[in-house]
Amino acid sequence: AQTVTQSQPEMSVQEAETVTLSCTYDTSESDYYLFWYKQPPSRQMILVIRQEAYKQQNATENRFSVNFQKAAKSFSLKISDSQLGDAAMYFCAYRSGDNDMRFGAGTRLTVKP
Amino acid sequence: GAGVSQSPSNKVTEKGKDVELRCDPISGHTALYWYRQSLGQGLEFLIYFQGNSAPDKSGLPSDRFSAERTGGSVSTLTIQRTQQEDSAVYLCASSIIPGPQETQYFGPGTRLLVL
Numbered sequence: 001a002q003t004v005t006q007s008q009p010e011m012s013v014q015e016a017e018t019v020t021l022s023c024t025y026d027t028s029e030s031d032y033y034l035f036w037y038k039q040p041p042s043r044q045m046i047l048v049i050r051q052e053a054y055k056q057q058n059a060t061e062n063r064f065s066v067n068f069q070k071a072a073k074s075f076s077l078k079i080s081d082s083q084l085g086d087a088a089m090y091f092c093a094y095r096s097g098d099n100d101m102r103f104g105a106g107t108r109l110t111v112k113p
Numbered sequence: 114g115a116g117v118s119q120s121p122s123n124k125v126t127e128k129g130k131d132v133e134l135r136c137d138p139i140s141g142h143t144a145l146y147w148y149r150q151s152l153g154q155g156l157e158f159l160i161y162f163q164g165n166s167a168p169d170k171s172g173l174p175s176d177r178f179s180a181e182r183t184g185g186s187v188s189t190l191t192i193q194r195t196q197q198e199d200s201a202v203y204l205c206a207s208s209i210i211p212g213p214q215e216t217q218y219f220g221p222g223t224r225l226l227v228l
Contacts, residue, residue: 004155037219043202045156045219091155101146101217103155 004094006104013082014112020067021077021107023092034068034075035093038086039106048090051075079109087111117220119205125226126195134190134223138207146217147180147190150202159203162188195227 003026013019025034036048051059051068059066063083067076079086092104118137126132138145147159158172162182173179177195182188192199202224206217 006155043204043222043224045204045206045217047216047218050216093156095215101158103148103157105153105155 004092004102004104006090006092006107008107009105010108010110012110012112013079013086015082015084017082018078018080019082019109021079021090021092021109023075023077023104025073025075025092025094025102027073027094027096029096031097033095034066035095036064036066036075036077037091037093037103038088039091040088045091049077082111084111084113117205117207117218119203119220119223121223122221123224123226125228127228128197129194131191131193132195132225134192134203134225136188136190136205136207136220138186138188138205139209139218140186142207142209142218143185144208144210144215144217145182145188146206146208147188148204148206149174150204150222152201156204159190192225195225197227200225200227 005024007022032053034051038046038048049059049061049064051066058068063080065078087110089106089108091106095101117139120135143164145162148156149159150156160180161169177193180190202222204222205220208215208217
């Protein structure tokens with residue numbers, strides 16, 4: 001079974017600074033998808049960014065980018081120019097080719113003004 | 114509607130009672146998922162519906178949990194004889210095209226507290 005590990009229960013960043021959230025996963029598959037979701041206090045899960053495993057190029061979405069290391073099974077999220085509105089729980093997720101989706105335990109990000 | 118909606122937003126019940134949680138997916142989305150999020154934890158997959166196919170119930174934790182999806186739209190998650198360990202946030206998500214590349218859109222969740 002696939003597992004997703006987020007080793008940082010909590011992270012803190014100064015406003016306008018850059019922070020990186022870690023995620024590793026375990027799989028024997030070669031084709032899969034990876035996601036980062038943001039969950040603010042409203043509980044609404046919002047997709048931040050996704051990465052197809054077959055693509056070598058790291059996905060980027062405005063201030064959010066990933067560092068996808070397929071061999072290392074690592075999928076970290078970098079948030080640049082952090083804003084107060086970025087404060088939330090961030091979940092890393094893995095989706096296999098047969099539709100099995102697994103989430104990590106989450107990282108709580110605090111942004112200090 | 115504009116997004117996935119869930120009701121009620123909060124539910125307090127007594128141990129042993131049955132509860133029903135409702136999910137209205139985005140119109141036209143054929144895939145619907147239920148997840149459970151316990152305090153401080155990630156999301157735990159419960160059940161998945163796709164069109165008229167038999168649902169994937171592999172994540173349901175016990176036979177006290179069941180779900181149905183009527184008319185390929187609204188879904189109801191039922192928990193019978195609730196236990197305190199059932200207390201969690203129950204999230205529903207839908208997507209237009211099921212599969213690894215899909216984007217799931219989540220509802221705001223129902224926070225269930227079993228006393």
